[in-house]
Amino acid sequence: MGQKTSKLRKDDISGLKQETKFTTREIQQWYKGFTRDAPSGRLTREDFIKIHEQFYPFGDPTEFATISFDAFDVNQLGYIDFKDFITSLSIASRGSMSEKLKWAFRMYDRDRDGYIGYEDLSTVVKSIYKMIGTQCVRFRNEEITAESRVDRIWQAFSKRLEEKETQNISLAEFTDYKRLDPEVLSSLSVYNDLV
Template sequence: MINFQILPEQRFTAVELRALYRTFKDKLPICRESFREVYAKIFPHGDVEQFADLIFDSIVRQHAEYVTFTDFIKAYSILSRGTIEEKLNWIYKIYDPRNTGKIEWEQIFRIITATDDLIGVKAVPIVSSAQRVEQARQIIQKFDHENKGWISREDFIAVCSQDEHILQSISALCSAIMI
């Protein structure tokens, strides 16, 4: 049994944690392949591997092979009840999985591609590789005011915090996963 009082960085009551534990105890810990299978059920027409791996890597501790209950609760707590800055820091980890402090064009292109692949053959309109290249370039341009060629965590948070469309998208995502 898990001592719910010592779970780090979470915002759930003991009652909520017990309910979450009962719900997920048979499913966690979950390995990378099983995590992909969950996404495949949600997005049956897409190629989920790259996107699922990005999310998996943002949840687990560095070099871990499984998402534990503690990992899950920490991420779920941020996404469902965290401040906007905490949510943006978590999202930044998806773009900067090696924690270099830089999001470069290649990483943005990888996430755009992973997202498009996730949606799959049902996506309308179909996005070409050239459109993905241009979209990644525009994102770098929007966030990189100093023309460094990459996006720092500070620039990412500052721009996202001021962009109403981005804030609405984050709010919609987080509302969808609320308990």
């Protein structure tokens, strides 16, 4: 799958159907788009940023696309092949809430220490605000700034703002979605409504 080819082989499609929540037709459509954006079969960080720029023309998606790229680059090779792309997309967009949050945890755990600190959370949320362009979106009054949104999410995990330097969110806490407010859940699942 890493080589440039015009079509996926049947056994590739069969394997991807088992690993994802996409149909044969959807996999073929995504592959067509993927090879258009990455003819070499490898989607680079720069390619990933350009794709996000197409979807978010009123903001600056550079930082978010870079963060997201790291989550899609499962093998940390510096590029995303089609299998990593479609597998991550399937989890992030069509997985169960638990699967989505487990995948999203990789995005939020910026320093890869197995925990999400306040700064990790802040980095991702601020990048989302930059990407969507706050002049084009209406926010609730109490979430007009990225900082207020970060504070709200942080507190939803029963963390104290006064202790944000010493507290962390574990994977178990992050994926315990039944105790979280639906709006917080939706903000943590960043690719929720993509496909």
